[in-house]
Amino acid sequence: xxxxxxxxxxxxxxxxxxxxxxxxxxxxxxxxxxxxxxxxxxxxxxxxxxxxxxxxxxxxxxxxxxxxxxxxxxxxxxxxxxxxxxxxxxxxxxxxxxxxxxxxxxxxxxxxxxxxxxxxxxxxxxxxxxxxxxxxxxxxxxxxxx
Amino acid sequence: xxxxxxxxxxxxxxxxxxxxxxxxxxxxxxxxxxxxxxxxxxxxxxxxxxxxxxxxxxxxxxxxxxxxxxxxxxxxxxxxxxxxxxxxxxxxxxxxxxxxxxxxxxxxxxxxxxxxxxxxxxxxxxxx
Amino acid sequence: xxxxxxxxxxxxxxxxxxxxxxxxxxxxxxxxxxxxxxxxxxxxxxxxxxxxxxxxxxxxxxxxxxxxxxxxxxxxxxxxxxxxxxxxxxxxxxxxxxxxxxxxxxxxxxxx
Numbered sequence: 001x002x003x004x005x006x007x008x009x010x011x012x013x014x015x016x017x018x019x020x021x022x023x024x025x026x027x028x029x030x031x032x033x034x035x036x037x038x039x040x041x042x043x044x045x046x047x048x049x050x051x052x053x054x055x056x057x058x059x060x061x062x063x064x065x066x067x068x069x070x071x072x073x074x075x076x077x078x079x080x081x082x083x084x085x086x087x088x089x090x091x092x093x094x095x096x097x098x099x100x101x102x103x104x105x106x107x108x109x110x111x112x113x114x115x116x117x118x119x120x121x122x123x124x125x126x127x128x129x130x131x132x133x134x135x136x137x138x139x140x141x142x143x144x145x146x
Numbered sequence: 147x148x149x150x151x152x153x154x155x156x157x158x159x160x161x162x163x164x165x166x167x168x169x170x171x172x173x174x175x176x177x178x179x180x181x182x183x184x185x186x187x188x189x190x191x192x193x194x195x196x197x198x199x200x201x202x203x204x205x206x207x208x209x210x211x212x213x214x215x216x217x218x219x220x221x222x223x224x225x226x227x228x229x230x231x232x233x234x235x236x237x238x239x240x241x242x243x244x245x246x247x248x249x250x251x252x253x254x255x256x257x258x259x260x261x262x263x264x265x266x267x268x269x270x271x272x273x274x
Numbered sequence: 275x276x277x278x279x280x281x282x283x284x285x286x287x288x289x290x291x292x293x294x295x296x297x298x299x300x301x302x303x304x305x306x307x308x309x310x311x312x313x314x315x316x317x318x319x320x321x322x323x324x325x326x327x328x329x330x331x332x333x334x335x336x337x338x339x340x341x342x343x344x345x346x347x348x349x350x351x352x353x354x355x356x357x358x359x360x361x362x363x364x365x366x367x368x369x370x371x372x373x374x375x376x377x378x379x380x381x382x383x384x385x386x
Contacts, residue, residue, distance in 0.1 A: 035330045038210065042334075043237055074352060081349045084342060099338035114323035114335055121334040121341070128345050129237060132352035136244040139355040140251065159294035167287045174279045203308055204301035209316065211326035220313040221303040226328040227312045230337060233329070234344045241351030248355045 008059060017059045024052040032126035036115070042122040046129025053134045057141075070138050076131030084124040087117065158199045165192035179253070179260045183246045190239045194232050201228040 025048075032045030053073075056064040088099040096103025101117025102110030169192060172185020201224050209226040211217055254260055257268045298305030319331040333341055 036325045036327055038327065039208065039329070041233075041327075041330050043233055047237075074356065077349045077352055081345055084345055088338070088342060099335075099342060101335065101338075111322065111324050115325060118323060118325055118330060118334040121338060122330065125334075125341065125345055128349060132348045133240070135352040136241075136355050139352075139359050140244065140247055143251065143255075143359050143361060156294070156299070158300050159297060160291065163287055163290045163294065166290065167283055170283055170286065171280075174283070175276055199300060200298075200305070200307050202301045203303045206303070209328040211320050211328065217317050217320055220308070220316040223316050223328065225308050225312045226315055226319075226332050228307065229329050230332045233333065234341060238344055238347055241348050244355050245351050245358070248358045252358055 008061075013059050017055055021052045021056060024055070025049060028052065028126075032122060033119070035122045036118065042125030043129055045122075046126040047133065049126065049130035050133035050137075053130075054137055057134075057137065068134070070142070073131045073133075073135035073138060077128050077135060078131075080124045080128035080131065084121065084128070087120055087124065158195070162192050162196050162199070165195065177262045179250055179262060179265070183243065183250065186246070187239065187243055190235075190242075194235060194239075197228045197232050197235075201225040 028045045028048035030045075031040040031048060032042055035041030035045075053064075053068050056067060060067075087101075091100045091103040092098055094103050094106050099117075099121075101114045104113055104117065166189060169185045169187075169189030172188060173182050176182055176185065203221060203224055206222055206224045207215070209223045209229065211223075215222050217223075250260060253265065257265055257272075259265055259268065298307070302308070315328055315332050315336065319325060319328045323331050323335050325331040325335075
């Protein structure tokens with residue numbers, strides 16, 4: 001039986017995958033960062049980023065671990081969760097509530113602060129979903145760390 | 147007009163209940179644990195549909211502010227709240243499915259089957 | 275057993291259909307869900323946070339704590355997948371790793 005981590009010996013598949021993955025990732029970053037103006041945001045963009053990595057995993061097999069290491073998924077998810085938590089505490093320092101972005105910097109315009117707070121929250125959610133989904137795929141396919 | 151509107155307006159609930167019953171059938175009648183997980187995801191999908199169809203308003207547009215429409219009249223935009231709740235529930239649903247599948251992998255590694263009755267039989271056999 | 279399950283399913287379906295009679299019609303602008311807090315979101319999202327997309331404003335600002343908890347759930351699920359599937363492995367000093375040593379390992383008579 002063919003192992004799930006092996007790759008497919010098809011030149012076309014490899015060339016097309018290597019060409020299309022950067023495009024998917026750029027579009028995913030566009031979706032993450034334009035959540036303010038159009039349908040989109042962290043969850044959708046993060047799932048698209050994860051899809052690009054899974055495409056690499058399925059077509060390239062073991063060789064994709066050089067491009068995106070197996071430990072990187074969980075590391076990205078954990079760091080993004082921590083940064084989201086710190087973003088929430090930024091306003092607590094100046095007397096606001098948790099995740100009340102308008103209080104994060106004293107003296108600044110609260111409306112713009114909330115705009116940038118939403119932006120960074122979306123970015124952290126996107127990276128978190130990306131890392132978590134890749135980590136789940138790796139865990140299910142390779143059966144945990146060998 | 148009104149009678150027709152009422153009759154047509156009930157059909158989403160019938161479809162959602164049908165989908166929910168399909169999921170519940172998979173969860174209760176099927177013996178394979180993997181099919182039970184598939185039934186669970188179908189069940190979840192019916193709940194998402196119930197929420198998201200409650201967000202629609204007749205003659206409304208998507209909840210992105212259109213400068214031509216302004217933001218004074220809430221009947222011009224669809225309800226953003228169910229969309230947010232379904233958006234978060236979708237990702238949590240993926241997480242639930244992932245944990246369920248990894249538990250199934252663990253069970254299959256140990257007992258070599260996912261059939262409910264056979265699994266219970268092998269568990270008793272190995273315990274004694 | 276199978277017949278009883280299907281009978282129970284039919285009963286549940288009938289009950290749900292009966293209960294859906296009191297739900298608002300599809301697309302009703304006056305339904306309770308559409309006249310509650312969501313009107314505040316639609317009218318104030320742009321003034322409060324400069325964000326035209328109301329879904330994003332509600333997701334990350336008004337209900338940010340909900341989203342934060344959900345983010346923690348996703349991370350915890352990824353972590354628990356990895357922890358559950360860790361294979362048992364013998365260390366140098368003879369002790370064993372793995373969180374569920376009883377459940378891990380191949381089936382004695384099965385096809386694992």
